[in-house]
Amino acid sequence: MGRTNGAGALALRRVAMAVAASALVAGVTACDAAYEEENAAANGTATKSALAWGDCPPTAPGVTRDPRLTCTAVEVPLNHTDPDGRKIDVVVSKLAATGDRRGVLVVNPGGPALPGLDTPGQWAAELPESVVDSYDLVGFDPRGVGHSTPQSCGLEVTDPAGLFPYPAADGSIDANVAVARATAGQCADTIGDDLRYFTTANTARDLDLIREELGEEKISYWGQSYGTYLGAVYSTLHPDRTDRIVLEGNVDPGNVWAGEAARWSKGLADRFPDAAKVAAAQGVLGSTPDEVADAYLALAERLDREPAPVPGTQVSLNGAMLRNVTYALLLDNETLPVLAQVWKTATNIVDGTLTAADADVIKQVFAGAPAVPGVPADNQATMFLALTCGDATWSHDVADYAARVRQDREEWPLTAGMPRNIWPCAFWPEPVEDPVTANDEGPHNVMVLQNHRDHATSWESGVALREALGDRATLVGVDNGGHYVFGAGSACADEATVEFLTGGDLPGDDIECTDVT
Template sequence: MGDTIRVRTAIAGALAAIATAGTLVGAQPAKAATPITWGKCPPLAQGAERDPRQTCGTVEVPLDYRRPGGETISIAVSRIATAKPGKKRGVLLLNPGGPGLPGLDMPGQMAHTLPKPVLDAYDLIGFDPRGIGHSNPMSCGLSGADSLSTLFPYPGPGGAIEPSVAAARKVAEQCAANAPKLRYFTSANTARDIDRIRQALGVRKISYWGQSFGTYLGAVYASMYPRHTDRIVLEGNVDPRKIWSGMLDTWNQGMNDRFPDAARIAAADHATLGLGRTADEVTKTFIALADRLDRKPATVPGTQVTISGGLLRAVTYQMLLHDETLAPLTRIWKAVSDLSAGKAPSKEGAAALQQALAGTPATPGVPEDNQVTMALAMLCGDTSWSRDVGSYAKAVKTARAKYPLSAGMPGNIRACAFWPEKPIEPTVKVTSRGPRNVLVLQNRRDNATPWAAGKGMRKALGHRAVLVGADQGGHYVYGTGSACADRATVAFLAKGELPARDLYCRS
């Protein structure tokens, strides 16, 4: 659900029920959004680059849409005006997912991958969703060391969850103490912010491209505001019927589907890596190595970094998201295997490991734990979670037996089990009500949002959507190798042409 490792006072009565118009029952309408004043963008992290054509502005939105006249927050919005006079259709709003990823500079990234017919038709619009990046960034006050285990809580040796229980309780307490307004930072309120952005842009409809968690956000928006949607592309999909614990559980099968792609690369280089001559042998080697590191972590020479089984699995998960990182991943497995055996890794292996563990430069004004804080806000604030600790122990035990690659992590206990407040409103129901205007892009072997989740999104949207599946691995579809999927995407955005029926691309 995300591309990078960085991741409620209960309201009495039924005031938070969602109306089909996208407002809250009993709420007063907010005043019209003020047009955006475009100007200079906020500073970047050291070493980062930005498209010089991009300008930025802000949109004021209610913190709590049930009280539109109350406290407001500022949403950072960006634009690259690529549309050509006479060819312009509208705006294409972009979101990279996460949850918790900033999207302010996504227009510059997409401007270099989209073809001329699409760029001629749309101005590209980015934004940092509420609570993220430069949009009133939130922080639970977590240290960098806490972030990884918070998002990826792997059980201890043999599947023990007691350390995870203690950690989850501590994180929930920190969020309650340091970020009491997190209950307002939900997917539904973010969708309402999108409609305020639409108003501020002065357009009747918006087109939208969402990736990963951004597919759920797009589906929520399209369900709350169906008459304000133009052309919607959802890439690497969340199943909206499984928010959120059920969606995390799909990672088990997703790892089983994707891991062999890397294992085959390792097997082909057995003479150098020595991890196994077949994909099955490599898989067994990896599982045994991770289990061994659970019991005895390995220290990276010259550093204070220790590699546990959980860290190895988390790095593996992240690098499986892209085909270009599969070969470096196999060298990391070799380097960690050598470290675990008390050997010095090769220079190539050590370099790959160092790069994988390197931190990301901080963005000025953005807290270190911003992504993990906002991932928790969405996961814990969109829906209720079980508070029965025993149910998590049982889920971990069952999953570890069937899915040893994931080691029970997807079903392990998280801070959501101890979240101080219930969600402020019911989970938005994604439905088929609305125009037929959604393209669902999904890879067959995606470990983050698996194939079954893409089919789930397609089913939830019904007649509104068409599924374009690609026979490839990784988390992203467009521009990653499937000419068939790329053609379908461009034809839809540029001409409004959806395939007559679901399409499975084999090339």
């Protein structure tokens, strides 16, 4: 059982976005006024919500939305230290509990900068009935993202993966330095100082205002990927307002963001053999995992030197694109067979030996992502930079980046030095505040779900989050690959999660799950 936004559909959507080169809730109307007092949560709802729920903003063409989903807007300060200053809107969605309501479960799909309005409907289709019965599932587009006062630097890049700074074929980072400086300058010229306030800490403060507007004394929360950092920050700032917290595929809160990116190299090396085994079984790139790995590296290096036009598209396949597709399809075990076919098609593109089957892969993987009405095309890329550059200070030492890239390329060839390379963050304005330091002050109410072979947020990051939270948390480690834990093949992890959310049973000792199927 995999949630729609966490399995193959999301991975393929990210691939399409990666390889392709303030309209707020206009439809919200006053209906479904507020929660009824007789449905007060077991953890104690203090007040009746005054929010007006109505239609949600339009989706991208072809995207299906749960018809039960309703939306509203919550006004928040741009700068929480100046509550009477400029206001922005955050758009919130709700899927009402279907049974004996416990409270609200806020869900965040990660990113950084993924929109979340449709997450409640997507997850409800895959979560067990006991969870959907117990909670109003609440999603939101974080500040600056999607329909929540969307930000745009006017970038040509439309997806964060297009920002990943792969060095030149010879390892030089000169072009990366120029692009990083120009991108940072473009955001400063286009948006200016206001962009500095679109941070994770301020998003967490927005979340607490959403809690107030919902009329809840406490909220439960489930965050994936970047959403784990948001959850850790919220539960640190407001530990007494948290009910049951699930963090899945975890960011090290003491390592944002340059240090977290640097772990991608080892993470990919740990994860890649899972895909290489699948490819070898299909006879793609070799008959053994080692042969597959060698052939993949040779293919990527060849594409670094000589990009190949993709027939029927305006795209040329280069080494960075191949690596980005690989990264995206490694997120879920369900897409490993698709990844093997992508590698085969890439080889055929280079060799000029395309087959009918390759045409289907090209259509599926290299198609552009549909535009979302009212949202700038570069919104996610812009907000990825705002968060990763604005949450914490990055080094400004260009020579140090070059040295780290040389070392990384030698030690971890699969990532070609990209994770240690220079980003626009090296030329970004200083953050408005220091990162929030996660700590163990608060109730024992956080479940940390982490795969051992997660290339996007590593096992080491999950352990670091567990250690930072101390007695507040229990770690559920899973002997699996990929970025998603729940619904990815471990009954042990799934049962522990559901028992915690529905019954409050959070074991005091960490759990190791080895039952992956």
